[in-house]
Amino acid sequence: MDLGAYVWRNGKFVKSEDAHISLVNHALHYGSGVFEGVRSYQTVDGGSAIFRLKDHYERLFYSASILELEIPYTIEELMEVTMELLRKNNLSAGYIRPVAMFGENKMGLNPKGAVLEVFIAVWPWGKYLSDKPIRVGISPWIRIHPKSLQCDAKVTGHYVNSILSNLWAVRNNYKEALILDFEGNVAEGPGENLFIIKDGKLLTPKPGSILPGITRNSIMQIAKKELGIETIEKTITKEEVFAADEVFFTGTAAEVTIIESVDGKKIGDQKNEVSEKLKTIYDEVVRGGKDQYKDWLSYL
Numbered sequence: 001m002d003l004g005a006y007v008w009r010n011g012k013f014v015k016s017e018d019a020h021i022s023l024v025n026h027a028l029h030y031g032s033g034v035f036e037g038v039r040s041y042q043t044v045d046g047g048s049a050i051f052r053l054k055d056h057y058e059r060l061f062y063s064a065s066i067l068e069l070e071i072p073y074t075i076e077e078l079m080e081v082t083m084e085l086l087r088k089n090n091l092s093a094g095y096i097r098p099v100a101m102f103g104e105n106k107m108g109l110n111p112k113g114a115v116l117e118v119f120i121a122v123w124p125w126g127k128y129l130s131d132k133p134i135r136v137g138i139s140p141w142i143r144i145h146p147k148s149l150q151c152d153a154k155v156t157g158h159y160v161n162s163i164l165s166n167l168w169a170v171r172n173n174y175k176e177a178l179i180l181d182f183e184g185n186v187a188e189g190p191g192e193n194l195f196i197i198k199d200g201k202l203l204t205p206k207p208g209s210i211l212p213g214i215t216r217n218s219i220m221q222i223a224k225k226e227l228g229i230e231t232i233e234k235t236i237t238k239e240e241v242f243a244a245d246e247v248f249f250t251g252t253a254a255e256v257t258i259i260e261s262v263d264g265k266k267i268g269d270q271k272n273e274v275s276e277k278l279k280t281i282y283d284e285v286v287r288g289g290k291d292q293y294k295d296w297l298s299y300l
């Protein structure tokens with residue numbers, strides 16, 4: 001990967017090559033960090049903008065509150081330095097990774113007393129999955145039980161479940177995994193939310209065992225405003241996925257990624273008419289091509 005020349009760390013812009021962490025870092029040992037994944041895009045007017053930056057920082061603060069980690073900056077300060085960091089790295093279209101974690105000076109499970117680390121790294125990142133429909137397999141690993149961890153918080157330690165699922169998928173020649181919840185219903189991908197379309201209805205798993213994504217929310221709003229389709233949040237079985245007309249993933253990294261097959265079973269007639277429309281509109285919205293969504297963009 002091609003990390004930008006500068007990162008922002010604990011209040012300062014520093015050269016990436018000079019930014020190191022201690023071997024006895026609490027988050028490194030126990031997963032006690034929170035993070036975000038944000039994208040910036042080149043806009044249709046030749047500029048650059050970050051998509052839903054404030055919403056991502058709001059979720060970062062929410063995730064931090066679950067770990068009782070107090071971020072010593074405001075959302076506005078972090079938004080400002082994020083934009084400055086992209087400018088410093090000359091990165092108009094890129095991926096932004098803010099992290100807050102319990103750092104050094106404390107071992108043992110209680111993180112209180114560890115030195116806090118807050119940093120932002122950026123790098124160019126093209127397609128995460130694919131522009132074309134992908135093959136997905138149902139992971140043998142179930143999503144973390146909502147009574148084991150708080151699924152709607154983006155905590156670094158939660159991601160081992162996603163890593164295992166993705167490793168399994170790739171080992172089995174799938175592009176990505178689909179993860180079921182503890183009751184055997186569909187939850188989400190390792191880093192993506194799932195939508196299905198059936199008889200013109202748009203459905204997505206209800207919150208509980210998922211990270212309710214910002215892209216998921218964007219797609220729900222776009223589907224309503226642009227196509228007049230309301231999204232139904234409900235329990236979705238894997239049989240409903242197999243029988244769907246169209247299926248797609250959403251996520252900041254994955255954007256809208258259409259699913260061709262699940263466990264080798266082809267989905268619908270493969271035309272993906274509604275999903276393709278949503279994908280096209282989403283790609284326009286993130287690039288400032290639609291005025292009514294300009295509030296979602298922070299222009300550099």
Ligand SMILES: Cc1ncc(COP(=O)(O)O)c(C=O)c1O
Pocket residue numbers: 037162188189190191192193210211212213214215216250251252253
């Ligand atoms: C587990 C999980 N689900 C869903 C998503 C999609 O969320 P968003 O659209 O906010 O990127 C992500 C990515 O952050 C994720 O890690």
